[in-house]
Amino acid sequence: MPSYYDIDDILMEEEPLSVVFQVGANAVGLLDPSSETNSVDKGAKVDLPFWLAHELYLRQAVSISVPACFSQRTRKEIQADAACVDLSFRCPYFYELGCKIVPLVGDKTIGSFVHYTFTSRYKEILSKSHSTHVSTGPKFLNRFTKEERQLFDAARSSMVAFKKWREGGSRLERASVLGRKRKTTIPLPPSATP
Structure with missing residues (x-):
């Protein structure tokens, strides 16, 4: 899954793919620079960015050629x-x-x-x-x-x-917890109070 903020994912999605339209499409003539009308005919070969080719493929509008x-x-x-x-x-x-x-x-x-x-x-x-x-x-x-x-x-x-x-950078270091001294307490026996 692409990351929304990852520039490499965005740029990868812009890679051009050659597609063949399986259906005619109206009002998208700017996708096909050779089209004189505002539509793309069925069977037209067009280069589209990956993100658009993928979406059109999922809608069964295009077939994608091997890059x-x-x-x-x-x-x-x-x-x-x-x-x-x-x-x-x-x-x-x-x-x-x-x-x-x-x-x-x-x-x-x-x-x-x-x-x-x-x-x-x-x-x-x-x-x-x-x-x-x-x-x-x-x-x-x-x-x-x-x-x-x-x-x-x-x-x-x-x-x-x-x-x-390897050349002598920081080796193992003593943990800060080990530097503290503990107080040892000797448990007192229970006092015999009458």
Whole structure:
């Protein structure tokens, strides 16, 4: 479920999808730039943002085509060498869009393709985050999707924190509760009062 205030969710929902209208629609001619009238004819191909395409799909007004970032050409490139493919150019929200598009298109292999892509690139992302210098990072960061950049940043900050700890950062500290001295009280025997 998208977060209302998350800018990445908002931007992902703006990714354009190619749809084919299954019904004619009046007073929406601005959706089809090639339309000379104020309506969209049945069978017209139009590019719409994901949020609108999804809503129209739920109303059975459009069918959604597989986005170009999940084409056979992209699949072959990723199978050849996943780490070298510029996914950010194809779709900055590749993984999230892939997960959301699976139930909407006829190609059910997109889910396994997205999984394969992530597992293929995961090791490379972590390796680069732990071994590259800060100044060399931007050279390959441009190929990462938004999700991969977040993973890269999290791995890099984790490694920095680990190095700081290993080099003598704060070790175990004594709890403040242990610093206080307790008063020991010896229980008095019950007094024998007549």
